[in-house]
Amino acid sequence: MLEHALRNSVECGARLLGELVAPAAPVTDPAAGAELLLAPALHRPPAEEGDTAPARVAVSGLSGRDTDSIRHLAALLGAGAAVRFVESLGENAGEWVPAAGWEERLRAAGHDPAPIAAALRPLGETKADGTGVPELDGISIASLPRVGIYAPWTASMDEGWLRWTFEHVGFPFAQVRNARVRAGGLRNDFDVLILPSVAARTLKDGRREGSVFPELAGGLDPEGSIAIEEFVRAGGTLIACESACEYAIELFHLPVEDVTKGDAAKEFACPGSVLRTVPSADARAAGLPLSQAIFFSDSSAFRPKEAKKDELPRQHLALGEWQPLLHIPASQILLSGSMLSPETIAGAAAWGRIEVGEGAVHLFGFRPHYRSWSHGSFWLLFRAVLLG
Numbered sequence: 001m002l003e004h005a006l007r008n009s010v011e012c013g014a015r016l017l018g019e020l021v022a023p024a025a026p027v028t029d030p031a032a033g034a035e036l037l038l039a040p041a042l043h044r045p046p047a048e049e050g051d052t053a054p055a056r057v058a059v060s061g062l063s064g065r066d067t068d069s070i071r072h073l074a075a076l077l078g079a080g081a082a083v084r085f086v087e088s089l090g091e092n093a094g095e096w097v098p099a100a101g102w103e104e105r106l107r108a109a110g111h112d113p114a115p116i117a118a119a120l121r122p123l124g125e126t127k128a129d130g131t132g133v134p135e136l137d138g139i140s141i142a143s144l145p146r147v148g149i150y151a152p153w154t155a156s157m158d159e160g161w162l163r164w165t166f167e168h169v170g171f172p173f174a175q176v177r178n179a180r181v182r183a184g185g186l187r188n189d190f191d192v193l194i195l196p197s198v199a200a201r202t203l204k205d206g207r208r209e210g211s212v213f214p215e216l217a218g219g220l221d222p223e224g225s226i227a228i229e230e231f232v233r234a235g236g237t238l239i240a241c242e243s244a245c246e247y248a249i250e251l252f253h254l255p256v257e258d259v260t261k262g263d264a265a266k267e268f269a270c271p272g273s274v275l276r277t278v279p280s281a282d283a284r285a286a287g288l289p290l291s292q293a294i295f296f297s298d299s300s301a302f303r304p305k306e307a308k309k310d311e312l313p314r315q316h317l318a319l320g321e322w323q324p325l326l327h328i329p330a331s332q333i334l335l336s337g338s339m340l341s342p343e344t345i346a347g348a349a350a351w352g353r354i355e356v357g358e359g360a361v362h363l364f365g366f367r368p369h370y371r372s373w374s375h376g377s378f379w380l381l382f383r384a385v386l387l388g
Contacts, residue, residue: 094287
């Protein structure tokens with residue numbers, strides 16, 4: 001029942017797809033360094049004599065809610081075709097516009113472009129500049145991020161489900177063990193590092209020496225933790241899921257606190273329920289449903305904290321401002337299941353981001369990939385991966 005409920009949004013999104021679009025006319029976007037896919041000339045109003053470019057152009061793209069689009073984006077970026085995440089285009093937002101010439105690039109990479117062509121749908125019209133380039137607010141992505149998924153030697157079930165999710169949508173990744181993290185230089189091999197839901201103590205200390213073979217003993221501290229800090233400061237993206245958020249908060253001295261912990265949360269309980277969240281106005285949340293369902297199972301939620309002692313770490317790490325991306329609303333939080341003292345988490349962030357040096361840290365208080373059930377929230381994880 002829960003799986004059916006959480007997948008409804010994906011199935012509804014899939015029904016919106018299927019409109020084929022005619023071959024596109026390529027236009028180069030000098031700002032993004034990539035070509036954007038535009039609808040053919042028959043969708044443009046006729047140009048008046050002396051005009052050098054149409055006043056408006058039509059744009060087509062991939063849905064930002066259907067999980068099949070993740071597979072399509074992985075194929076496009078893997079083949080060298082750039083895409084743009086569109087923040088706003090009329091009533092459409094959070095959609096993905098592939099670069100012109102994508103079909104040829106896919107064929108050259110040995111992929112059939114037909115499934116992507118079938119998934120493209122008209123997004124509407126927008127103004128064009130003097131050269132015919134569409135004026136689109138958004139974020140351009142030129143290549144596939146190199147993703148590493150951390151795997152402790154303590155056999156994490158959540159790490160397995162995280163890998164399954166990436167395999168299911170066809171998104172490439174590498175499994176990263178303690179030895180690789182401790183070796184440092186993570187930016188040489190990765191753009192994104194994901195920590196599955198593993199307790200902070202396990203991440204830091206790992207398995208006790210003498211209880212296993214020497215190469216399997218220990219955790220990330222100290223060399224691995226230093227390497228992760230350097231990775232983010234040098235421009236990498238760290239994504240921490242649920243239990244691992246405590247480790248990230250401690251490592252980077254993040255100015256947030258988990259409201260589900262401590263004396264004030266003694267009466268709070270949510271052992272496994274579907275909760276309602278509300279997206280913020282941040283670009284990374286563009287196009288999300290007005291109410292986004294998440295699966296909350298003894299999970300976390302965050303509020304900013306005032307801590308004068310954090311001034312020195314903030315200067316050292318060049319921390320930015322906390323950016324909540326998904327809020328837990330003040331009322332009507334529970335969609336399915338049970339929860340005690342919902343006011344404990346009301347108004348807190350279920351997903352947030354903060355810049356650290358040249359990179360960023362994402363905190364998911366819940367698991368967007370929970371046991372592969374929550375297809376309706378898979379996209380949240382991949383937005384963090386793709387948009388940084």
